[in-house]
Amino acid sequence: MRTSFQGGPAAAKPTARSVTTRLCLYLFRLPPTLFFATYSCQVLAATVNSNIEEMIWAIFGSALLSIITMVIVFIKVKRPIWQRALLALAMPLLVFPASVACSMLSSKAVSDIRQWQSQRENERIKAQNERDWLKNFLRNAACEGEHARFEKELASHRHEQISKQRTLEECIIPKASVADLRLLLADLQSNNQDEAAYCAYLNPVLISLDTSLMEVFVEQHLSLTCKSQAYPSEQFDYTAEHRPPSWWDVFARKPHPPAGRLLPALRYLQAHDVDLKRIVAGHSLLLLAVEDSNAAAIQFALDLGMNPNDPLYQWDTLSPAEIWVLQRFSSQYGASYSIAERNSIQARLGDMTPAQAEAMAGKLHKKVNLDMLANGGADLLAYLVNSGASIRKLNRGGSLIFGNTPMSPELLAVLNKLSDTQLAAFICPEVDEYERDYPLYANAISSANKPLIALLKKRKMPETCPAKEK
Structure with a gap:
């Protein structure tokens, strides 16, 4: 009969129940281990920008963790060796995918947290800059109409150009402060040798359509035509003397300006030697007016003598007459013009000749889908x-x-x-x-x-x- 050593308990043989309990305990402790282990792997990949590289780190860390888990299970589980071997070999089926998934999820969580923090910081900086701007002495002097204080602040030379530009657009133009604009323009010219530097001030003035402010530039004998900002140079092939003018930019703003402001501004430009009939790369006042559905500007351009079928309308663009035809047969046409405007413009443009109809048909597949037209394009086809x-x-x-x-x-x-x-x-x-x-x-x-x-x-x-x- 087997006896135990005196003074000590008898050696107990592990039962199936105790083995199952230990295994469950190990499996219960595994998820926290996986989380912290893969999160530590993620620290190593903190500077990695590529998702592929992050996946490589996750696979590497998960493979290493799988091997460690296999060894631990093989050593700790009290079972016959062949059962321990099978259980150890089965561990990667659980550990590896869980580890990879945990690593990638933690990576995404870290990335989202950093993005959120960066966004919050950017918003905080933006809000602080806006608060600082509202306290800017130059801005406040202009917005409050204190010309003497504005002159003093401008003469202090402590304000950057970006602050002067913003003061112009937010305060001087809305208040139509001619005196402040004169000071601002003189300051710019005294501190800048570039002859075209004044265009930074002229462009927003032209868009405002305020002729009293335009007069400030005329007083200095400055041209009212600068380089367009809405139609950048890379879209056109032109020489310096044939470039999109800045006064076109008014048509790039929505909604289009009322005729009561636009037409006086155009007449002012015309009276000061601005070529309103210029055509550059198939664009012109007439074409922009038609594209903008601006009936008053269309009539004004036609009064200038602009030809809606001018051969200079090329570059594979539709001519004003062709755009007008599309608008006539567009499903949106009725909302663009009044009946009186539609009849008046049509009477001046007239119907297309056979050659013009053929030329237009050759461009349609690049410019419009028939489902954009009334009745699926039936009316346009019948017209052509x-x-x-x-x-x-x-x-x-x-x-x-x-x-x-x-x-x-x-x-x-x-x-x-x-x-x-x-x-x-x-x-x-x-x-x-x-x-x-x-x-x-x-x-x-x-x-x-x-x-x-x-x-x-x-x-x-x-x-x-x-x-x-x-």
């Missing part, structure tokens, strides 16, 4: 056909209608009104400038355009086109 556009040129290279074009009932009706000769020419248009042809019937079949296919089949049109003319 009635204007005398050559049918084969009208859809040149599929410029107006492709085989996959959504077909409204009204658009199908317009096509159905074409004669057999016209319809055959329309579905087999000329090739485009890149020698590409777009046979409408064949493309409709490949696109499964059932309404168009049904119409062409009903009209017994050929599915293939003859050799294209080049």
